[in-house]
Amino acid sequence: MSSIKHSTTRVLRRSAVSALAIALTFSALVAVAPAAPAVTDLSTWGSPGYTSLPVTYGSWSWTSDGTVWVPGRTVVESARFAHREQAVCTRPALYQVVGGTMVENKSWRLANYGWALRDCRIISASATTATTSGGAFVGLGYSGQYSVTVNVAWYVRNSTGSWVTVGTRLYDYNHPDDYRCATSGCSVQNIDGLGAMVRLG
Numbered sequence: 001m002s003s004i005k006h007s008t009t010r011v012l013r014r015s016a017v018s019a020l021a022i023a024l025t026f027s028a029l030v031a032v033a034p035a036a037p038a039v040t041d042l043s044t045w046g047s048p049g050y051t052s053l054p055v056t057y058g059s060w061s062w063t064s065d066g067t068v069w070v071p072g073r074t075v076v077e078s079a080r081f082a083h084r085e086q087a088v089c090t091r092p093a094l095y096q097v098v099g100g101t102m103v104e105n106k107s108w109r110l111a112n113y114g115w116a117l118r119d120c121r122i123i124s125a126s127a128t129t130a131t132t133s134g135g136a137f138v139g140l141g142y143s144g145q146y147s148v149t150v151n152v153a154w155y156v157r158n159s160t161g162s163w164v165t166v167g168t169r170l171y172d173y174n175h176p177d178d179y180r181c182a183t184s185g186c187s188v189q190n191i192d193g194l195g196a197m198v199r200l201g
Contacts, residue, residue: 048167
């Protein structure tokens with residue numbers, strides 16, 4: 001998004017059964033997910049590595065409402081700490097457009113921090129990459145407009161053996177090419193001053 005997203009939370013829960021069904025629905029798409037060509041590296045701190053940037057998918061069903069699926073990604077080690085064991089964590093966050101029908105009144109609201117979708121992996125000292133899993137925000141409302149960011153963090157152990165953060169990146173999915181629709185009832189939109197999103201329902 002081209003503007004700063006405002007933070008008001010809304011908790012979205014999902015059952016293990018629905019999560020499995022969603023994973024199966026999107027598995028074929030994610031296996032061949034194209035790269036999102038215009039993701040913005042919104043902020044960088046420390047000495048992070050890089051990640052692959054797969055597109056984000058939206059879908060709509062009258063039986064299961066809206067879903068935004070954020071695929072897993074390959075995370076490359078921090079070059080500064082190459083040949084040391086590293087941990088990497090990815091966490092997507094979901095934002096929703098609020099503010100009525102007038103464009104000038106619209107803004108972003110943080111709908112879900114995505115802590116339930118956070119995934120961490122180890123990059124061994126002899127490896128250079130790890131692959132984190134994706135996940136879905138489910139039960140999203142009719143006519144909702146949504147976008148995502150993905151926070152990635154790199155860690156190494158300090159002298160006491162504790163993990164310490166050595167780098168972070170915040171990726172903002174803010175271009176129409178960063179999104180795809182997996183079903184009808186979903187469209188990719190772009191609004192001046194807000195950026196790109198998927199509309200569900």
